[in-house]
Amino acid sequence: MKCKQCGTEVPEGAAFCSACGAALTAAMAPASPKQRLAPKPLANADPEDPEEVLWEGRFSKLAMLGSWLSAGAFTLAAIVLGFFLDFDGTKWTWAIIAITAVWLGLILWLLYQQFSIRYSMTSQRLIHEHGLLWRRTDRIEAIDIDDVSVTQGPIARMVGVGNIKIVSSDQSTPLFYLQGIDDARAVATMIDEVRRKERRKRGVHIESV
Incomplete structure (x- = not known):
């Protein structure tokens, strides 16, 4: 496509002309970011x-999707391990504390x-x-x-x-x-x-x- 200001050929989807710096029309501009x-x-x-x-x-x-998935895997692994090793009341308490700490830490970090x-x-x-x-x-x-x-x-x-x-x-x-x-x-x-x-x-x- 061509710049309407100077007639220079510009790449498809460019927002500005590389020759004169003029802003191209909205129809020529690239798709806007979601947050723009x-x-x-x-x-x-x-x-x-x-x-x-x-x-x-x-x-x-x-951005924290990977962390949420890792926390979910950790929670599932802790529960399976607890049943496999036949945790008693004290061990289940510590397992629940560890799981809660992981999720609470992620939530606080996201809020921050x-x-x-x-x-x-x-x-x-x-x-x-x-x-x-x-x-x-x-x-x-x-x-x-x-x-x-x-x-x-x-x-x-x-x-x-x-x-x-x-x-x-x-x-x-x-x-x-x-x-x-x-x-x-x-x-x-x-x-x-x-x-x-x-x-x-x-x-x-x-x-x-």
């Missing part, structure tokens, strides 16, 4: 260089991840908020992002969840992971497109000065 929002301007954005929120996400419940971590991607930067009582916000400028990659295990691939690795030239955050992200490949593609567009825009601006 309709772009909305930030209240304190510079009117000459508006910044929009493109995506917001959290740690997915599906769900309520303490939030990710946002704007048209200019990646934002990471974390903490329960005291919140900390880290920002990585899109122009500083050098590489984006996705890691998925066998179970994660089946449900579309993964960890996104960000390599940046930001001295405070040279390496950063977005963990347990739904539709991870689509989100990683979107982040890569934003950083490419921002670099092209800044490059044109610098050359014009």
Whole structure:
């Protein structure tokens, strides 16, 4: 297909033209991630260089599917072992305590991840908020992002969840992971497109000065 702005041939599904950096039409753009929002301007954005929120996400419940399956296998094994070895009352008590501790630990970890971590991607930067009582916000400028990659295990691939690795030239955050992200490949593609567009825009601006 061709860019309507400059007529350059661009790959099918590309969101931006590789020649002029123009955003392609919605019909040409790739499928949106499940967590992607309709772009909305930030209240304190510079009117000459508006910044929009493109995506917001959290740690997915599906990211712990492997842990839930392992906990289920552990529970079943403990029960079978108890009957096979003819546990007495004391041993059954300890077995139940161990099983409860495993499940409670997983639930608490999921709740912590769900309520303490939030990710946002704007048209200019990646934002990471974390903490329960005291919140900390880290920002990585899109122009500083050098590489984006996705890691998925066998179970994660089946449900579309993964960890996104960000390599940046930001001295405070040279390496950063977005963990347990739904539709991870689509989100990683979107982040890569934003950083490419921002670099092209800044490059044109610098050359014009």
